[in-house]
Amino acid sequence: MAGQDNAMSFLRRILGLETRAGSLGELEALLREAHGTAAGIAVSADAALEYPAVLGAVRAISESVAMLPCHLYRRDGDDRRRADDHPLEPILSRLPCPWVTAYQFRADMTAALILDGQAFAHIARASDGRVLEVVPLPRKSVTVETDASTLEPRYRLSLSDGTQRHLDRTEVFHLRGLGIQPNTGLSLIHAGRHAIGLGIALERHASRIMARGARPSGVVTAPEGVKGDVLERLKLSLQRFHTGDNAGGTLLLEGKGASFTPLTFNAVDSQFQEMRTFQVAEVSRILRVPLSLLSEMSRVTHANAESLGRQFLSLTLLPYLRLWTETIYRDLLTEDEREDYYAEHTTGALEMADLGSRIDAYVKAIAGGLMTADEARGKENLPPEGGEAGRLRFPLNTGSEGQGDGD
Structure with a gap:
């Protein structure tokens, strides 16, 4: 325990937290952020x-x-x-x-x-x-x-x-x-x-x-004997005018016999x-x-x-x-x-x-006695109609004896 206290004290000093009251929570949060992969x-x-x-x-x-x-x-x-x-x-x-x-x-x-x-x-x-x-x-x-x-x-x-x-x-x-x-x-x-x-x-x-x-769009093959200043100018030209925002520009090769071979998606x-x-x-x-x-x-x-x-x-x-x-x-x-x-x-x-699915669900819910028409209208922020619209409706084959649709 003493070793842990010393270690925490050391960390607080090097992180500049030793003079701040109640800063232990910040230190713990900082340590939790050390998520190496x-x-x-x-x-x-x-x-x-x-x-x-x-x-x-x-x-x-x-x-x-x-x-x-x-x-x-x-x-x-x-x-x-x-x-x-x-x-x-x-x-x-x-x-x-x-x-x-x-x-x-x-x-x-x-x-x-x-x-x-x-x-x-x-x-x-x-x-x-x-x-x-x-x-x-x-x-x-x-x-x-x-x-x-x-x-x-x-x-x-x-x-x-x-x-x-x-x-x-x-x-x-x-x-x-x-x-x-x-x-x-x-x-x-x-x-x-x-x-x-x-x-x-x-x-x-x-x-x-x-x-x-x-990506490298191709390979430049320089002719034999091209070296020194000519080769450096060729490299500089490629880097300045055919990379980053300048990629896709016209390629001009210097020297007799120089060739460019395009690379395809591999x-x-x-x-x-x-x-x-x-x-x-x-x-x-x-x-x-x-x-x-x-x-x-x-x-x-x-x-x-x-x-x-x-x-x-x-x-x-x-x-x-x-x-x-x-x-x-x-x-x-x-x-x-x-x-x-x-x-x-x-x-x-x-x-x-999904308006179509929503209306279809309302129709089935009203016909099956799950909700009234006014309850469905309320979900669409529409005013109630009252009367029959406020009553549950049950299918005829599920109602009790003597009960009809809307009764």
Whole structure:
């Protein structure tokens, strides 16, 4: 223990943190960022976002989760209704705090969850325990410890100005993903850093090639006896006028007998492109996002496109939605409220962009007695018609004896 303290003290001195109060959290965050890979590239959560496949996957998950409305419901016997009169409902569906919308809150928290394995927000409560607002906390500002006797989580907040304080468990909204340690989530980016690092290395290599003229377009063969100043002028001419932005210009060869042999696209070039495509598939495996959402369409057909969309909802989004609702249940509801209240997302919002499918679903739901015409009109922000439009309709062959359509 003494050796660890000395090492930490040394690191604090060389990093200039020894005079700043509460800066241990910054040091720990810095050490966590040392994610070396076999490709020789350090892949931190932030650096991984520079890789288009990772950025696309994080956006696909976090923005999809954020766009699905989340509401608070109350159980009433076998029935349920939306708890519009509960103070937590507007916090979940509109404004978690005065300067952050519900969409921004869920999108940012979900993105941090994917990148870091967990995300945190501070819960401000009234004296009676009622939640007043939920404020997202900066990434890497919260350190989670486990109490040795109770195994409960303990939270330490370290802000950039040196402020440090301990937070009670009731003050923290802790969105934690898959974890192999108690009370701590596993960063999927860190776990898959070698595959992501290779993808970044391939991207950088391709960029360097493009900066130098995309690729050697051919081979210049100089005649015998060309050397000295003539050879140097030939090299300089090729470098200045046929690389980078000047690539593709007219080639002028100096000296009798000089020739130019163009190079064609070869198997090595094809294999390099295949490796780049394969690394996109690796990101798809790590974050469980269909390749079609990462704009890799080589294996997408008309037959499987709809199936891939359903898989994204059932295998990718639903686990995140379940994590959100259970975290709301644990951290934002009191022990008494948990008996009657629960949060739920409306996944039908994923179909809002497809008018044909949406109208077809309404027609079937109305005809099958699942919803009324006025409920369908409400989902389209249309005023209710009243009368028969507000009554459930059942198929004749499913109604009870003496009950007709609309009765």
